[in-house]
Amino acid sequence: MEASLRNLSGWRATTADTAPAIEKGWRLPGLRQAMALAQAVAALAESLNHHPDLFVGHGRCRVRWTTHDAGGVTALDLDAARQTDALAARLGAAPETTA
Ligand SMILES: C[C@H](O)[C@H](O)[C@H]1CNC2=NC(N)=NC(=O)C2=N1
Known part of the structure; x- marks a missing residue:
């Protein structure tokens, strides 16, 4: 998982x-x-089930992926993250700099 995360920019693992x-x-x-980005991610979510x-919030949208059925992060989440990045870029959203 850590290895796969390294191929994604700006995503962090959390529990x-x-x-x-x-x-x-x-x-x-x-x-x-921010709502428009959330709506775009919602449409993606429906297409992926x-x-x-x-x-x-005002000027911010945070997206958290996990696979409930597996109780953790799977390849599905990594793929969804990659597609989320593409949507955010298309909408001109700026990744939050991690503190
Ligand atoms: C029955 C249906 O396929 C499942 O509930 C799907 C729906 N969406 C889901 N979304 C996420 N994030 N994890 C799941 O395990 C999951 N399961």
Whole structure:
């Protein structure tokens, strides 16, 4: 998993408040743009039948992927993360710099 994560930019592993997951946040101009990214990720989720946790606020959208059935991170999550990156780039979202 750590090896696979290295091929993804800006995604970090977390277990805070969740089963093992990967997550990444983006900054956008405002709430509407953050909602638009969340909606795009929701459409992706429906197409994959794989559903993330989404955290949306004014100018921010954070996406957390984990596979509930497996109780952790699987190849599905890594693929979904890659596709999330593409959506975010298309919408002009800026990855949050990890502190
Ligand atoms: C029955 C249905 O396929 C499952 O509940 C799917 C739906 N979406 C899912 N999403 C995620 N993130 N993990 C799952 O295990 C999962 N399972």
